[in-house]
Amino acid sequence: MRHHLVLRVVTKLLIPFILLFALYVQFHGDFGPGGGFQAGVIFASAFVLYALIYGVDKTLQVVPEDVLRVGIGLGVLIYGMTGIVPLFLGVPYLDYSPLAHSAPHGQENGIFSVEFGVGITVSSVMAMIFLQFASRGGKDDEDANGGGDET
Amino acid sequence: MILSNLPALQIVLPLLSAPACVIARRTPAAYAIAFVASWVAFVISCLLLWQVEHAAGGVISYHLGGWAPPWGIEYRIDSVNAYVLLIVAAIGAVVISYAGPSVASEIPEPKRYLFYTCYMLCLTGLLGVTITGDAFNVFVFLEISSLSSYILISVGKDRRALTASYRYLIFGTIGATFYLIGIGLLYQVTGTLNMADLASRIPALTGSRTVHVAFAFIAVGLAMKAALFPLHIWLPNAYAYAPSVVSAFLASTATKVSIYVLLRVYLTIFGPAFSIGSMGINYLLMPFAIAAMFVGSAVAIFQPDIKRMLAYSSIAQIGYMILGFSIATSLGVTAGILHLFNHALMKGALFLAMGCVFYRTGAVSIGSMEGLGRRMPWTMAAFVGGGLGIIGVPLTCGFISKWYLVSAAIERGWWWMAALVLLSSLLAIIYVWRVVEVAYFRPAPADAPSGEAPLLMLIPTWVLVVANVYFGLDTRLSVGVAARAAKALMGGG
Amino acid sequence: MNDWVGVYNYWIVVFLMMAGLYIVIARGNLIKKLVGLNVFQASVFILYISMGKIEGGTAPIIEPGIKVYTNPIPHVLILTAIVVGVATAAVGLALVVRINEEYGTIEEDELDELEEQERQT
Numbered sequence: 001m002r003h004h005l006v007l008r009v010v011t012k013l014l015i016p017f018i019l020l021f022a023l024y025v026q027f028h029g030d031f032g033p034g035g036g037f038q039a040g041v042i043f044a045s046a047f048v049l050y051a052l053i054y055g056v057d058k059t060l061q062v063v064p065e066d067v068l069r070v071g072i073g074l075g076v077l078i079y080g081m082t083g084i085v086p087l088f089l090g091v092p093y094l095d096y097s098p099l100a101h102s103a104p105h106g107q108e109n110g111i112f113s114v115e116f117g118v119g120i121t122v123s124s125v126m127a128m129i130f131l132q133f134a135s136r137g138g139k140d141d142e143d144a145n146g147g148g149d150e151t
Numbered sequence: 152m153i154l155s156n157l158p159a160l161q162i163v164l165p166l167l168s169a170p171a172c173v174i175a176r177r178t179p180a181a182y183a184i185a186f187v188a189s190w191v192a193f194v195i196s197c198l199l200l201w202q203v204e205h206a207a208g209g210v211i212s213y214h215l216g217g218w219a220p221p222w223g224i225e226y227r228i229d230s231v232n233a234y235v236l237l238i239v240a241a242i243g244a245v246v247i248s249y250a251g252p253s254v255a256s257e258i259p260e261p262k263r264y265l266f267y268t269c270y271m272l273c274l275t276g277l278l279g280v281t282i283t284g285d286a287f288n289v290f291v292f293l294e295i296s297s298l299s300s301y302i303l304i305s306v307g308k309d310r311r312a313l314t315a316s317y318r319y320l321i322f323g324t325i326g327a328t329f330y331l332i333g334i335g336l337l338y339q340v341t342g343t344l345n346m347a348d349l350a351s352r353i354p355a356l357t358g359s360r361t362v363h364v365a366f367a368f369i370a371v372g373l374a375m376k377a378a379l380f381p382l383h384i385w386l387p388n389a390y391a392y393a394p395s396v397v398s399a400f401l402a403s404t405a406t407k408v409s410i411y412v413l414l415r416v417y418l419t420i421f422g423p424a425f426s427i428g429s430m431g432i433n434y435l436l437m438p439f440a441i442a443a444m445f446v447g448s449a450v451a452i453f454q455p456d457i458k459r460m461l462a463y464s465s466i467a468q469i470g471y472m473i474l475g476f477s478i479a480t481s482l483g484v485t486a487g488i489l490h491l492f493n494h495a496l497m498k499g500a501l502f503l504a505m506g507c508v509f510y511r512t513g514a515v516s517i518g519s520m521e522g523l524g525r526r527m528p529w530t531m532a533a534f535v536g537g538g539l540g541i542i543g544v545p546l547t548c549g550f551i552s553k554w555y556l557v558s559a560a561i562e563r564g565w566w567w568m569a570a571l572v573l574l575s576s577l578l579a580i581i582y583v584w585r586v587v588e589v590a591y592f593r594p595a596p597a598d599a600p601s602g603e604a605p606l607l608m609l610i611p612t613w614v615l616v617v618a619n620v621y622f623g624l625d626t627r628l629s630v631g632v633a634a635r636a637a638k639a640l641m642g643g644g
Numbered sequence: 645m646n647d648w649v650g651v652y653n654y655w656i657v658v659f660l661m662m663a664g665l666y667i668v669i670a671r672g673n674l675i676k677k678l679v680g681l682n683v684f685q686a687s688v689f690i691l692y693i694s695m696g697k698i699e700g701g702t703a704p705i706i707e708p709g710i711k712v713y714t715n716p717i718p719h720v721l722i723l724t725a726i727v728v729g730v731a732t733a734a735v736g737l738a739l740v741v742r743i744n745e746e747y748g749t750i751e752e753d754e755l756d757e758l759e760e761q762e763r764q765t
C-alpha cells in the first residue's frame with residue numbers, strides 16, 4: 001500500500017469523521033434513525049477501513065484482540081446490569097422507570113444505557129469478525145504491502 | 152425480591168454468565184462460572200415448578216420491563232413450561248458437571264472458554280424459548296440457541312463436524328425463517344404477538360386464508376427444527392460428529408424444546424378446535440411420526456458408528472412424541488409430554504456413556520467396543536440401563552411412556568397404532584443388543600486401552616441412569632405434571 | 645386490476661423468497677448457498693416492513709398535530725431479525741473458511757466425495 005498515497009491520506013482524514021458520525025448515530029437513536037446496532041457497525045467500519053489500507057497487523061496494534069474480547073463481554077454485561085438494578089428497586093426486570101426522578105426520564109436513562117452497551121458489543125464483534133477473517137491464511141500477500149508504511 | 156423475580160432470573164443468570172466467561176479468558180475460571188450458573192438455573196427451575204403448582208390458576212405471569220401484555224413481553228409459566236424448563240435446566244446442570252474431563256480431551260485448549268460461553272448461551276436460548284409468552288421472543292431465543300449450537304457442534308477436533316454443522320445451519324435457518332414468516336402473517340391479521348392474546352383473537356379469523364398460510368409455514372418451520380421425518384437429515388451427522396458433551400446436551404434438549412413450541416403453537420395459539428378440528432394437523436403428522444419410528448429404528452440397526460446409531464434412535468423417539476400428540480386426546484398429549492421428559496433422561500445417559508467410551512478408547516465405532524463390558528464395567532452398565540429404557544423394559548421410565556402411548560391409542564380404538572408402537576420397540580431391541588453383544592460377549596483385543604472413565608464423568612452418567620429407573624418406579628412427579636400440562640393444553644385451548 | 649398491481653410488494657416478497665430458496669437448493673457452492681439464504685431472509689424483511697407501512701403515515705416520532713404514524717413494531721422486529729441474519733451469515737462464513745482449510749474445497753459434490761472416501765477407509 002506504499003504506492004497508494006491518495007488512499008492513505010484520505011483514510012487518515014476520514015476516520016475521525018466516521019467515528020464521530022457513529023457516536024452521533026448512537027446517541028440520537030431516539031430522535032431519528034439510529035441506535036446501538038447501527039452505530040456499532042459504523043464504528044467498526046472505521047477500523048475495517050484502517051485495516052484495508054494499512055494492514056491487519058497495524059490494526060491489531062491499534063486495537064489489540066484482548067480489548068475487543070473484553071468489549072464483547074462488557075456491552076452485554078452493561079445491558080444486563082441496567083436490567084438488574086430495577087430488581088433491587090422493587091420493580092420487574094428491565095423496568096427503567098425508577099432509574100431517575102420521574103418515569104419518562106428514567107426510561108430515557110435506561111434506554112441510553114442499554115443502547116450504549118449494545119453499541120460497545122456490536123462494534124467489538126464486527127471489528128473482531130473482520131480481523132479474525134482477515135488474519136487467517138493469505139500470508140503470501142504480506143510481502144506486497146508489508147514494506148514501508150512507516151508514517 | 153428473588154422469589155418474585157424468578158422468571159427473569161431464570162434467563163438472566165445464564166445469559167450474563169456467557170460474557171463473564173468471555174472476559175475471564177482462562178479455562179478454569181470460565182468452567183467455574185458456567186458450572187455455578189447452570190446449577191443455579193436448575194435450582195431456579197425447581198422453585199418455578201413448585202411456584203406454578205401452588206399458584207392461582209396454575210399460571211405465573213411476569214411482565215418484563217413493567218409493561219403489561221399485550222404491549223410488553225410477558226413470561227408466562229404454566230405446567231407445560233415449568234416441566235420443560237425443569238428438563239432443560241436439569242440436563243444442563245448434569246452435563247456441565249460431566250464436561251470437565253470430556254472437554255479437556257476433545258476440544259483444543261485455546262477454544263475451551265469459547266465452548267463454555269456458547270454452552271451457556273445455548274442453555275439461555277433453550278430456557279428462553281420455553282419460558283416466554285411472546286411469539287416473536289420465541290424466534291429470538293430459538294435463534295440464540297441455534298447459533299450457539301452450530302458453534303458447539305463444530306468446535307471439536309473432528310472435521311466432519313464442520314460440514315454437519317453447516318448443513319444444520321442451512322436447515323435450521325430456513326426453519327426459523329419459516330416460523331418468522333408465519334408469525335409475521337399472524338401479526339398482520341391480529342395486530343398482536345402475545346400468545347394468550349393471539350389465542351383470543353384467532354378464533355374469529357379462522358376462515359381467513361392468511362391464518363391458514365401462517366399455520367402451514369409455522370408447522371413446516373417447527374418440524375424442521377424438531378427433526379421430524381422427513382426433515383430430519385441434519386440430525387444424524389450433527390449429533391454423531393459433535394463433541395460428546397454437545398451430543399448429550401443437544402440430543403436431550405434442543406429437539407424437545409422445538410416440540411414444546413409445536414405443542415404451544417397448535418394447542419395454545421391456534422387452539423385444538425382449529426388445529427385438530429378444522430385443519431386436522433394430527434392426521435397430517437401421524438404418518439410422518441410412524442415413518443420416523445420405523446425408519447429411524449431400522450437405519451439405526453445398520454450404523455457402525457454408535458453415536459450415529461443413537462442419533463437415528465433419537466429420530467425414532469421424536470416420532471413417538473409426535474405420535475402421542477397426533478392421538479389428539481388428553482391422554483395422548485400426556486404420553487407425548489411424558490416421553491419428552493423420559494427420553495431426555497435416557498438419551499442423555501446413553502450419550503454421556505458414549506462420551507466416557509470415547510474418553511478412554513478414542514473411538515465410538517462398534518468394532519472398537521469389543522470386550523468393553525469387562526474393561527469399563529460401569530460405563531457399559533450405564534449404556535445398558537439407557538438402552539433398556541429406549542426399548543421400554545418395565546422398571547425403566549421408557550416403559551412408562553410406552554405404556555401411556557399404547558393406552559392412549561387403545562382408548563381411541565386404534566389397535567393398529569398400538570401394534571406399530573410395540574413392533575418398533577422390537578427394532579430397538581435389535582440395535583441395543585448389537586452393542587451389548589459386542590461389549591459383553593466378545594473378547595477384548597490384547598492391545599486395548601483399559602481402565603474406567605474418570606469419576607467426574609461416571610457420576611453424572613449414573614445420576615441420569617438412576618433417574619431413569621427412579622422415574623420408572625415413582626411416576627408421581629413425571630406423570631402428574633405431564634397430565635396436568637396436557638389438560639391445560641387440550642382442555643383450556 | 646388494482647387487486648394484482650396494488651399488492652406489488654407481496655409479489656416482490658414471493659419472487660425473492662423463491663429465488664433465495666432455489667439458490668440454497670440448486671447451487672453446490674457453499675458460499676452461494678449462504679447468499680441464497682440471505683436473499684431468502686431479505687424477502688422476509690421486506691414482507692414485515694412493507695406490511696407495517698400505513699398510507700399517509702409519517703415516521704413514528706411523536707409530533708404535535710400529526711395523527712397518522714407508520715407502525716413502528718415491524719421495524720423493531722426486523723431490526724432484531726437483521727441482526728440474527730448477520731450473525732447467521734458470520735457463523736456460516738466462518739464454517740466455510742474452516743471447511744476450506746480442512747478439505748481444500750467448498751463445492752458440495754467434492755466434499756461428499758471426500759467424506760465418502762473417508763468413510764470407506
